[in-house]
Amino acid sequence: MEIKGMLLKYTSKKKLSCFFILCILRSCHSISMAYITSEFITIATHPVEVSKLYLFLVVVSLLILFFGCLGFAFSHMYNSLVYDIDMYVRNLAIQRLCEDGNDIDLSFMTNDLKQIEQNVIYGQLNLLFDITSFVLTVVTCISQSIIFTLISLVTMLIPILFQHILSGRVEEKSRIWEGENSKYTIFVTDLINGMDTFHLYGTIPVIINKFTQKTTQLEQRSKELNNTIDNISNLVSLLSYFIGALVPLVTGLYLVYCDMINLKTFILISQLSMTFINPISGILECITDMHVSKPILNKIFKPSRKSMESNSTISNEHFKQIKLRDIDLCYGTNIIQKHIDLKIKLGEKILISAPSGWGKTTLLNFLLGNLESENGEYLLNQVNLKGNRELAKHYFSYIHQKPLILEDTIEYNITLGRKTNTKELQEILQIAGLTDLVNQKGLSFKLKSDGKNLSGGQAQRIEIARALLSHRPILLADEPTSALDLELSIKIHRLFLEAKGLTVIEVSHHLRKEEYELFDRVIKLA
Known part of the structure; x- marks a missing residue:
């Protein structure tokens, strides 16, 4: 993704910093749960005093309550950033429309801008969270076992490479769909404006037939785009779970068998390595979504051919x-x-x-x-x-x-x-x-x-x-x-x-x- 497409830079640095801190804290949720699970197994295999068990349960309860409250703050800041960036993009789009409206139409100002919000703005915020979660998880795993962690990471490179190779197909399908959607919007606008004329000359059946043809063409392109995205996502997810989950588990069992790590470490890293999959899958999905919207972003961020005109008047x-x-x-x-x-x-x-x-x-x-x-x-x-x-x-x-x-x-x-x-x-x-x-x-x-x-x-x-x-x-x-x-x-x-x-x-x-x-x-x- 080109740097001009990174929309997070168009929001308040203070808000973005707060969001990043919230990402770090929220990323600790899965790590905390992994530690809690491993501790429960340790307690089950090596009983402790009742007072210590009660204390442990209180700490766990407080952690759950903390992360629950944290979710509200995270969602509020997330939506605030979406609002700020979305307003910036829409204002920039209307400037481009006023400067040079050749590439900007009704379809762009409605459907395409909504796609930017869903695919790019949401995607980049999710990307920041997923990367933060991934880094913290890796650091935690390395602190327990470098070998086990490295094996888990290497297995994750395969789906990333696979997704990168196929991203060009998504961009191509997206360009085709966008062109078809623009034609459809023009047709619908003409249909609404000419309804009285169509009724006057009795051509409504013909118009309905043409509308069906246009809708079929648009939906066909939409289906092709969605199928391409879903096929790539499903293949990448399959590789992530099969290679990224199965291989580390087998490796971990072998390391336990060879007494290179203990059972507690195996359970901890196994659970965290499984959480590799969610951030990795999220990162890959975000990248795919941004590739889908790249042709739309290029329209907004391309150099304008006209400068904004002043409203000065010559007497x-x-x-x-x-x-x-x-x-x-x-x-x-x-x-x-x-x-x-x-x-x-x-x-x-x-x-x-x-x-x-x-x-x-x-x-x-x-x-x-x-x-x-x-x-x-x-x-x-x-x-x-x-x-x-x-x-x-x-x-x-x-x-x-x-x-x-x-x-x-x-x-x-x-x-x-x-x-x-x-x-x-x-x-x-x-x-x-x-x-x-x-x-x-x-x-x-x-x-x-x-x-x-x-x-x-x-x-x-x-x-x-x-x-x-x-x-x-x-x-x-x-x-x-x-x-x-x-x-x-x-x-x-x-x-x-x-x-x-x-x-x-x-x-x-x-x-x-x-x-x-x-x-x-x-x-x-x-």
């Missing part, structure tokens, strides 16, 4: 003009449009009209800096933004064709958690035409995902309010009123087209005559 007075000169518009490796020239000045309200499939949304994404062009220049205030695309984003706000409405309050949907004063927010609400809605429902009214408890116009007004609140000098609008009727479309357009000093760039494939007249300039592209 209107710092924006003069945008100029595209001989730009080739690309989507992936495909060139959509060539030799694009465009010049837009401060305060202009521009409509770019082009047919469907021209690449209008791609053009807006290029202006935002999400896409690149090998040819031409992208000048903002005469500064070529090639190599410094992140700067461009501080100039723009954006209105989507389908408004982004989160399952949260009206206020959060507008501010996105940014701090703003009440007066400023009220002004934006009035400009965006949301005053009536807020007066009726309140800013704390909780909206449903995708704005299911809003009208189309209300959802679009929230999107506009969000854009205006950012005070960016340039507003990009991607067919913001395509789903609205003419009267409402004109009202919505006026909300941002009449904003003073705001530069607007809207793209659309079809607007009515009354809407064209709202813009300063219309650029028609074939």
Whole structure:
């Protein structure tokens, strides 16, 4: 396991130190029980005074009570560490999603993160305990008989080596399952979003059949992964018990027969050597589990391709003009449009009209800096933004064709958690035409995902309010009123087209005559 996958370093050193001490104390449980068992046998074969027997029983009772109480403290600290590490991993995952979401999806944020918790976080805490238990047991055994202990240890190396050889198969099966699970999650998301359409066109039986196929594929991969893990675990356990238990017992009997150790030592080491198996099996199981989750961890800890963006804003007075000169518009490796020239000045309200499939949304994404062009220049205030695309984003706000409405309050949907004063927010609400809605429902009214408890116009007004609140000098609008009727479309357009000093760039494939007249300039592209 790569060092970046050791998640214990992301928790409090104080807590981890306390947990390690608890591991040491709890590891003494099996050693104490082995000593107690050997002493009972000694007492049975060599009777002692009743008073000493009573004292021995009191000590045993106190030890049992102590280790019982210790279990509560151990569990509490264990769960506290799981919480700390899990929170760190989830926060890091959301950072990766925000920086570069190509490898992070719904399946990752739910199923995969849960797998990290179960396989890696639990695994590494258990690994620390198992290693501590193993070391203390070995030290105790060596103090009794070096030869017997060494033989027991050597027999344990075989299952460890065997597990290491087969770990690559677990990683491969895990990668295959993760890919299938991601496809399944996307399919289920599409299924839920398109349920009304499927009902409308009577394709529910087809969808159910396809769902069954996807589920079968996912469960088949899951079964293959689980079978691989279980087969390796069972083989390793078989080797551990057969070689690690049987060989030391036979060896111990031979040493007793040769008078090299006494019966008490044999019983003590035999019982402790049997406890070798539990830590060794636990260590091997933890390593296997971490190999299963290694592809998932690599997604979180890989170097990000984008730095976290600041929320700084460029005021209107710092924006003069945008100029595209001989730009080739690309989507992936495909060139959509060539030799694009465009010049837009401060305060202009521009409509770019082009047919469907021209690449209008791609053009807006290029202006935002999400896409690149090998040819031409992208000048903002005469500064070529090639190599410094992140700067461009501080100039723009954006209105989507389908408004982004989160399952949260009206206020959060507008501010996105940014701090703003009440007066400023009220002004934006009035400009965006949301005053009536807020007066009726309140800013704390909780909206449903995708704005299911809003009208189309209300959802679009929230999107506009969000854009205006950012005070960016340039507003990009991607067919913001395509789903609205003419009267409402004109009202919505006026909300941002009449904003003073705001530069607007809207793209659309079809607007009515009354809407064209709202813009300063219309650029028609074939």
